[in-house]
Amino acid sequence: MNFKCELVRSACDxxxxxxxxIVQAAGNLITVDHTIQIANTEGLFTSDRHVRSRMAVNAIAxxxxxxxxxxxxxxxxxxxxxxxxxTPDYIGNEAARQAIVNLGASYCPxxxxxxxxxxxxxxxxxxxxxGHSLEATSVGTGCSQMCGKLxxxxxxxxxxxIDDGTIAGAWGSVNIDDEGNPTQRNxxxxxxxxxxxxxxxxxxxxxxxxxxxxxxxxSYRYEPTSRMxxxxxxxxxxxxxxxxxxxxxxxxxxxxxxxxxxPLTGAxxxxxxEGYIVRNGKICEAVRGAALIGTGSEILQDIDMVxxxxxxxxxxxxxSSGSVPTDVxxxxxxxxxxxxxxx
Amino acid sequence: xxxxxxxxxxxSALSQKGIDEYEIYYTSDSDNSVGTLxxxxxxxxxxxxxxxCLRLVRDGKMGYASxxxxxxxxxxxxxxxxxxxxLATEKPNTVGIYGGGEAYEENRIPEFIxxxxxxxxxxxxxxxxxxxxxxxxxxxxxxxxxxxxxxDIRIVNSHGLDLVCSCGINALVGSAVVMDNGEMQADYAxxxxxxxxxxxxxxxxxxxxxxxxxxxxxxxxxPSGKYNIVISGKxxxxxxxxxxxxxxxxxxxxxxxxxxxxxGEAVASDIVTITDDPxxxxxxxxxxxxxxxxxxxxxxxxxxxxxxTFLHNRETAKQMGTKTTAxxxxxxxxxxxxxxxxxxxxxxxxxxxxxxxxxxxxGIYVTEIKGxxxxxxxxxxxxxxxxxGFMIRGGRLCEAVKSFTVAGNFFELLKSISALGNVxxxxxxxxxxxxxxxxxxxxxxxxxxx
Numbered sequence: 001m002n003f004k005c006e007l008v009r010s011a012c013d014x015x016x017x018x019x020x021x022i023v024q025a026a027g028n029l030i031t032v033d034h035t036i037q038i039a040n041t042e043g044l045f046t047s048d049r050h051v052r053s054r055m056a057v058n059a060i061a062x063x064x065x066x067x068x069x070x071x072x073x074x075x076x077x078x079x080x081x082x083x084x085x086x087t088p089d090y091i092g093n094e095a096a097r098q099a100i101v102n103l104g105a106s107y108c109p110x111x112x113x114x115x116x117x118x119x120x121x122x123x124x125x126x127x128x129x130x131g132h133s134l135e136a137t138s139v140g141t142g143c144s145q146m147c148g149k150l151x152x153x154x155x156x157x158x159x160x161x162i163d164d165g166t167i168a169g170a171w172g173s174v175n176i177d178d179e180g181n182p183t184q185r186n187x188x189x190x191x192x193x194x195x196x197x198x199x200x201x202x203x204x205x206x207x208x209x210x211x212x213x214x215x216x217x218x219s220y221r222y223e224p225t226s227r228m229x230x231x232x233x234x235x236x237x238x239x240x241x242x243x244x245x246x247x248x249x250x251x252x253x254x255x256x257x258x259x260x261x262x263p264l265t266g267a268x269x270x271x272x273x274e275g276y277i278v279r280n281g282k283i284c285e286a287v288r289g290a291a292l293i294g295t296g297s298e299i300l301q302d303i304d305m306v307x308x309x310x311x312x313x314x315x316x317x318x319x320s321s322g323s324v325p326t327d328v329x330x331x332x333x334x335x336x337x338x339x340x341x342x343x
Numbered sequence: 344x345x346x347x348x349x350x351x352x353x354x355s356a357l358s359q360k361g362i363d364e365y366e367i368y369y370t371s372d373s374d375n376s377v378g379t380l381x382x383x384x385x386x387x388x389x390x391x392x393x394x395x396c397l398r399l400v401r402d403g404k405m406g407y408a409s410x411x412x413x414x415x416x417x418x419x420x421x422x423x424x425x426x427x428x429x430l431a432t433e434k435p436n437t438v439g440i441y442g443g444g445e446a447y448e449e450n451r452i453p454e455f456i457x458x459x460x461x462x463x464x465x466x467x468x469x470x471x472x473x474x475x476x477x478x479x480x481x482x483x484x485x486x487x488x489x490x491x492x493x494x495d496i497r498i499v500n501s502h503g504l505d506l507v508c509s510c511g512i513n514a515l516v517g518s519a520v521v522m523d524n525g526e527m528q529a530d531y532a533x534x535x536x537x538x539x540x541x542x543x544x545x546x547x548x549x550x551x552x553x554x555x556x557x558x559x560x561x562x563x564x565x566p567s568g569k570y571n572i573v574i575s576g577k578x579x580x581x582x583x584x585x586x587x588x589x590x591x592x593x594x595x596x597x598x599x600x601x602x603x604x605x606x607g608e609a610v611a612s613d614i615v616t617i618t619d620d621p622x623x624x625x626x627x628x629x630x631x632x633x634x635x636x637x638x639x640x641x642x643x644x645x646x647x648x649x650x651x652t653f654l655h656n657r658e659t660a661k662q663m664g665t666k667t668t669a670x671x672x673x674x675x676x677x678x679x680x681x682x683x684x685x686x687x688x689x690x691x692x693x694x695x696x697x698x699x700x701x702x703x704x705x706g707i708y709v710t711e712i713k714g715x716x717x718x719x720x721x722x723x724x725x726x727x728x729x730x731x732g733f734m735i736r737g738g739r740l741c742e743a744v745k746s747f748t749v750a751g752n753f754f755e756l757l758k759s760i761s762a763l764g765n766v767x768x769x770x771x772x773x774x775x776x777x778x779x780x781x782x783x784x785x786x787x788x789x790x791x792x793x
Contacts, residue, residue, distance in 0.1 A: 001431040024598040060598055060722065067601065069722045108727075110567050110750065110791030141380055143484035143520060143529075221390055258717035264484070264520060264529045267746065269714035269729030291718045291727035291748050293791075341718075341727040341748025343789030 004029050007080070007088050008055065014092025015059040021103060022096050023067075024060035029053070031080065038180040046180045052077045052171065052325060054314060057091050061099035068105075068288065070098025071273070075314040075325070078169045098255060098274050101286050108275060108290035108342030114250035115292060115335045116243050116278065121256050121313025123328035125335075126161055126233050128261040129268045129296035134188055134196075135214070136203020136226035137320065138264070145266040145297055149194050155300035157192040158236045165213055165229030171314040172230040172327040174216075179224055183213040188231075189300075200226040218322025225321045232329030236306020240332045243305045245281040251290060251340055252276045252283050258315070259292075266296035269341075291341035299335055307332035344413045350499060352415045353397060356422040364400040366440045366500040368634070369393070370676040373511075377463040378488040379471035384464065386488075393495075394676045397421050398440065401429035405436035409677035438657040440635075442502045447638045451622045452629040455493055455511035458538055463489040466541055470517050473549035477519075481553060482527065484520035489513075494628070494775075498636045506636055512627045513537060514771055515544060519552040523560045530555035533771055535627060555710075562731065562743035565792035571706030572749060572788045573699050573735065576768030578712045579780035582726070583617075583689060584770075585719045586753040587778070590617075590644055591670075591682040592659035599722045601754050602650060610650045611757035614692055617645040619654065619670070621685035623779075628772040634680055635671040642668055644687075648758075656682050672775065686772075688779035692763025699784050701738035702762050707790065708733045708740060709749060724754040727791075747792035756785055 008027040015025035030053065037047040054075025061068050072094035076082040117125055130146075138144035146154070155161075165183025167173050176182055179201050186196045199207065200215035203226050216227035244252065252275065259270025272290040276283045312329035350367060357365055371393035378386035396409035399422070406429025408421045458466075470487035493511035498504060518531035532551035536544040574582070594600040602610060611617070621639035622629040633639055635657055643651055655663070656671035659682060672683035700708065711731040719726040727750035734741040764782030771777065 001427070005431065005433070026597065026599075062598070067598070067723060069599075069720065107750075110748070110789055112793065141484050142482070221392060223386065223388065258714075260714045260717070262529070262713075264527055267713075267729070269718060269748070271714070271717040271727065289720075289725045289727050289750060291714070291729065291750070293729045293746060293748055295746070339746065339748070339791055339793075341729070341750050341791040343727075343750040343791075 007083055011055060011057050011088035011092040014089040015057055015096040018093050018096030019061065019100050021061045021063060021100060022059050023062045025057060025092065025095070027055065027057045029055045036178065040180065044180045046176060048175045050077065050174055051079055053080055053082050055083065055088070055091055057095040059095040059099040061103045063103055066103065068099050068102035070095045070102060073314065075171050076169050077171055077173045101274055102288045105286035105288040108251070108287035108340060110340060110342040112337050112339050114247050115253055115338050115340065116247060116250065117253045117256065117333050117335065119307070119309045119311040119331045121328060122253065123232050123313060123330040124256050124259060124270055124315065125299065126330060127228065127231055127326070127328040128259045128270055129266065129299050130161070131228050131231050132261050133266055133296055134198055136197055136199040136207060139197050140203040140206035143264050145264070146194065152194055153192045154194045154297065155189050155192040156303050158306040159189055159192055159300060159303050160187070160234040161189040161232065162187050162234055163198055163214065163228055163231045167230050170230045170312065170327050171325050172228065174229065177213045177215040178217045179215040181211050181213045181215065183229060186212050198226045198228060200224060216321060216324045218324055222322040225319070227319060227321060227324055228317060228326045230312065230327035230329070232310065232312060232327070233306065233331070233333065235308045235310045235331050238305040238307050240307040240309055243307055243332055243334045244278060244283060246305065246334065247278045247281060250278045252278050261296065268296060269293045287342070289342055293339050293341060299338060302336045302338065303333050304336045305334035346497065349395070349413060349415065349418050352418040353422060356419045357399065360422065360426065362399050362401055362426070364440050364501050366398045366498065368396040368398070368673070368676055369497045371495045373493045374490070375460055375463060376488055376490040377460070377467040378486060379467045380486050381483050382468065382471040382475060384468065396676045397425045399425050399429060400436060400439050401426050403435045404429045404432045406432065407679060438661050440500050440502060441504065441637055441657065443504045443636070445638050447631045448622065448640065450631050452510055452626060455509060455627065456537065457491045457493050457511060458513050462538060463491055466515060466536065466545065470515055470545050470548060473545050474517050474519050474553060477549050477553040478521065478557065480521045480523050480557060482520045482522045486518045488516045498632070500636065504636045506632050508630055510628045512772065515548050517548040517552040519556045521553065521556040521560065523557065526560055528556050528559040530559065535771060559731065559743055559745065562745035565707065565744045565747045565790055567791045569787045570790050571703040572785050573703050573706065573708045574783050574785060575708065575710045576764060576766065576781045578709055579689065579783050580768055580770055580778040581712060581715055582753060583687065583780055584778040585715045586721050586724060587684055587687050588721045589724070590654050590684070592653035592655045592663055593682045595653050596659060596662055601724045605650050606652070608650060609648045610754065611645050611648045612760045613648040614763055615645060615648050615757060615760055616643060616690040617687065618643050618690060619684045619687050623686040623688065625769065626686055626777065628775060630685065630775060633669040633671040634673045637667055637669040637671065639669040639685060654682050654684055656680055674774065683776050685775065686777045686779070688767055688769065689763070689781065691765050691767050691781045694762045694764055696764060696782060699762055699764055699782055700735050700740060703735050703784055704738055706735045707744065708735050724752040726751060726753060747790050750789045750791065759785055761786055
């Protein structure tokens with residue numbers, strides 16, 4: 001307990017130390033040791049243990065008249081050794097850096113423009129805009145824009161997207177899903193062609209397709225259903241510098257916030273935590289308060305450049321079977337046009 | 344489970360350790376629900392959950408521990424864990440456990456009568472059938488759910504306090520998927536019901552869900568620009584819920600509220616009054632005491648635009664040199680004491696919907712806002728949110744519009760509200776908190792569309 005307190009304290013100290021404009025740094029550390037045991041009438045009797053750790057620092061910067069915030073919250077499916085990979089100093093500094101950037105930022109202009117979305121948590125775009133629509137919960141009940149589209153081209157040919165619950169130590173990995181099936185690597189979209197859905201037992205019966213090891217539940221209190229694990233857009237053919245250089249005027253979304261999606265229509269929204277205007281192929285001034293909205297089917301076609309720096313970001317995904325840890329991920333990508341909400 | 348036996352075990356273990364200041368917080372929730380998909384029952388769930396949280400003061404510091412396991416052995420373990428937690432805490436606790444001595448209001452919340460599983464099943468099936476009966480455009484994927492949830496809370500502490508509250512809610516959710524001209528849309532409605540008014544509620548639920556879904560078909564896009572916006576009561580209350588944390592004294596102390604230092608100042612237009620009324624008329628859930636056991640009362644947090652008070656628990660009140668407003672809350676039995684409103688409402692104004700639309704002249708009536716958990720920042724008040732609704736032209740509702748964002752700052756928005764509707768849209772409680780608001784006319788908000 002004392003060691004954990006020390007980790008959080010040093011992360012907050014790092015945030016305060018980053019700038020004298022940091023007026024508040026709040027940290028929390030979560031460690032979870034979750035054991036499951038599953039028995040069913042088909043004779044299955046199995047168990048698994050999920051260990052995960054995550055630290056979040058939220059830093060508040062103020063210049064006396066205005067207040068802005070920044071955050072950093074890495075985690076992994078492992079014990080406290082994760083904080084050797086992401087040191088408390090790194091977490092505190094990163095939260096403070098983002099708060100300071102936002103303090104100097106003006107409001108993002110509104111309208112349609114090309115947007116480059118950075119790797120890591122930027123993958124929330126795929127999670128929201130497409131991932132949820134590929135879950136059997138929506139596909140099996142006919143409530144998804146992705147129904148009946150297996151084998152069809154639903155995305156730009158540069159897009160290959162994968163859900164993989166087997167990655168060692170990843171935030172969303174589990175050995176078996178919450179119905180006792182081993183998790184697997186599911187290629188959802190390959191070179192733009194829809195290859196697979198994410199299917200639980202009930203979805204499998206409804207859809208007449210095999211289960212994919214994606215059944216998850218927060219705890220015994222929830223019915224399990226099809227959910228994502230570690231879902232990401234794979235590396236593509238474009239160099240990162242070419243992506244920025246290709247933009248005459250647009251938005252570079254360095255850090256994404258959360259969002260939501262209507263699986264029926266594919267309409268999604270998500271917020272930009274740290275954004276910059278791009279002019280003539282150069283990243284220029286920081287802007288804040290931006291939101292990206294659109295529909296899943298459109299944005300998948302409009303992702304016209306895919307970079308090579310695949311990284312993941314951690315989230316807690318909420319759905320009918322509760323809140324489960326999921327990784328999102330992607331390299332730097334460019335969306336040729338998207339509606340940017342600002343003022 | 345014998346609460347008295349567990350309590351005696353705890354008290355004896357605490358006294359053996361010489362700990363004489365403690366609180367036992369116990370909750371028990373009972374949830375039953377039946378759901379249908381395409382008129383057939385597809386989900387049934389019944390759960391009893393809850394637990395016990397022990398808070399104790401050891402060496403002037405507060406420790407917490409909680410459990411779901413109601414055995415005597417676990418109670419002794421709980422005392423150990425809470426003590427360890429107190430010792431690991433760095434900050435001394437300045438307020439301790441509530442000493443009592445104040446009068447409680449009479450409980451005016453109607454007694455909760457849970458409905459039987461048979462009634463839930465019938466209600467879910469009837470709702471599912473009624474949704475399909477409303478229009479031939481209703482499609483597969485249409486769902487209904489009937490829920491009956493009861494909550495019991497008991498707080499016992501070392502100062503002789505022993506408080507009990509039981510309440511609950513029966514609710515129906517109808518979610519309609521419709522298709523017209525090859526376009527699919529969906530919407531939902533949520534309503535409370537009892538055995539007596541079930542038929543009427545089912546019909547109102549189905550009408551609302553299907554009509555709202557059909558109204559979205561054929562929605563067009565809006566050019567970017569500044570618009571007079573009428574925000575529907577339902578959406579305004581969602582905005583209020585997200586930004587309500589700014590009224591929490593905890594956020595103020597932590598420097599995470601834009602309302603710091605604004606007590607006695609105008610923080611909203613003078614037609615805006617925001618109350619927190621734990622036993623608001625028509626509520627199914629309400630508490631005469633907060634999570635520390637302090638008596639609750641109705642408060643005007645913002646009166647005619649002027650900020651009267653923040654929301655406090657005993658600790659924030661002590662830090663700011665004032666009295667608690669009895670807004671101590673726990674997200675669940677195991678959570679630490681935080682601050683939440685009870686029933687937080689923007690009070691009604693004097694305009695009918697037609698009058699509000701007339702005042703707006705040309706603009707947008709916003710009936711749907713999404714992504715509040717991400718696109719709204721309670722620390723700054725800034726928001727930029729995916730929205731949908733209807734154009735207002737010449738004071739009349741016209742075509743549906745979608746896929747635009749409305750952006751602004753909630754606290755600037757409160758100041759610029761120029762008229763309020765005369766009907767409060769009150770939400771169903773989640774936990775022990777509910778929000779409400781009438782329609783609000785806000786001039787000149789930024790819209791990003793095509």
